[in-house]
Amino acid sequence: MSVNSSEQTEYESSVNIQSFLMFLVAMTIGLLVAVLLLPAWLPNMAFSLGGDAPKAYWYLSRGTAFVSLSLLWLSMALGISITNKMARLWPGAPAAFAIHEYVSLLGLAFAIFHAVVILGDHYINFTLLQLLIPFSTIDYRPFWVGLGQLGFYTWAIIAITFYIRPIIGQKSWRFLHYGSFGMYLLGIFHGIYSGTDTSQGWAQNYYWYSAGILLFLLMYRILAVVIDKVFPPKKATSAPRPTQG
Numbered sequence: 001m002s003v004n005s006s007e008q009t010e011y012e013s014s015v016n017i018q019s020f021l022m023f024l025v026a027m028t029i030g031l032l033v034a035v036l037l038l039p040a041w042l043p044n045m046a047f048s049l050g051g052d053a054p055k056a057y058w059y060l061s062r063g064t065a066f067v068s069l070s071l072l073w074l075s076m077a078l079g080i081s082i083t084n085k086m087a088r089l090w091p092g093a094p095a096a097f098a099i100h101e102y103v104s105l106l107g108l109a110f111a112i113f114h115a116v117v118i119l120g121d122h123y124i125n126f127t128l129l130q131l132l133i134p135f136s137t138i139d140y141r142p143f144w145v146g147l148g149q150l151g152f153y154t155w156a157i158i159a160i161t162f163y164i165r166p167i168i169g170q171k172s173w174r175f176l177h178y179g180s181f182g183m184y185l186l187g188i189f190h191g192i193y194s195g196t197d198t199s200q201g202w203a204q205n206y207y208w209y210s211a212g213i214l215l216f217l218l219m220y221r222i223l224a225v226v227i228d229k230v231f232p233p234k235k236a237t238s239a240p241r242p243t244q245g
């Protein structure tokens with residue numbers, strides 16, 4: 001990891017892009033094959049997943065939805081803790097940056113799984129095109145699902161910028177990185193208004209507490225910046241000039 005002048009942007013990407021892309025491509029192809037082709041090739045196997053209306057895909061999508069949102073949450077919490085300097089206490093800024101990046105990429109992989117596996121659900125009945133085009137799922141909450149789709153694309157763009165930082169420059173990287181806040185909001189509103197579990201007490205607690213903790217970390221960061229501006233830390237005074245003589 002190289003260290004330059006400013007906080008948060010000091011650390012280089014620690015996840016190899018080739019292996020990550022290979023992993024994503026392999027996972028997506030595997031999922032598409034499983035969801036689209038297996039029911040036609042092996043109808044009995046698809047039947048064993050739940051008969052005429054298999055629910056397994058729906059459960060898998062809902063489960064991975066929360067894993068994905070939680071990994072996004074963890075990545076955001078670590079990111080803010082790097083900039084508000086809390087990460088210096090634990091686990092240390094370089095470790096926090098490496099985990100922040102890794103967890104974000106892992107969450108993106110779970111988001112792909114969450115979206116693709118729902119293709120197997122007969123009740124929601126999305127087509128591949130509807131999955132890819134935001135706000136096109138006319139039969140199932142198009143606006144709220146659309147927010148999730150926009151969130152997903154924003155996430156993918158931000159993930160790519162980890163790797164093209166030297167090309168786009170520090171300022172653009174930082175500007176794009178601020179998009180994470182919008183992305184998190186898109187994810188959370190998408191989850192609340194398109195999810196089946198929102199009516200459950202545990203899901204409501206999850207949304208409130210997780211968002212509340214992020215808000216606290218963000219407020220702490222903003223306050224620290226304001227306090228630094230109003231009461232700038234005193235510069236270390238140089239040692240007194242030795243008297244001659």
Ligand code: HEM
Binds near residue numbers: 061066187191
């Ligand atoms: C192409 C992108 C996406 C599509 C097509 C999509 C689709 C859906 C659908 C159809 C549901 C409703 C499932 C149900 O409970 O019946 C849902 C719920 C949910 N999604 Fe997504 N989603 C996408 C991206 C995302 C992303 C990026 C996240 C996380 C940041 C996410 C997190 C959630 C959560 C937490 C729920 C609530 C699950 C529940 O209440 O059981 N989704 N999504």
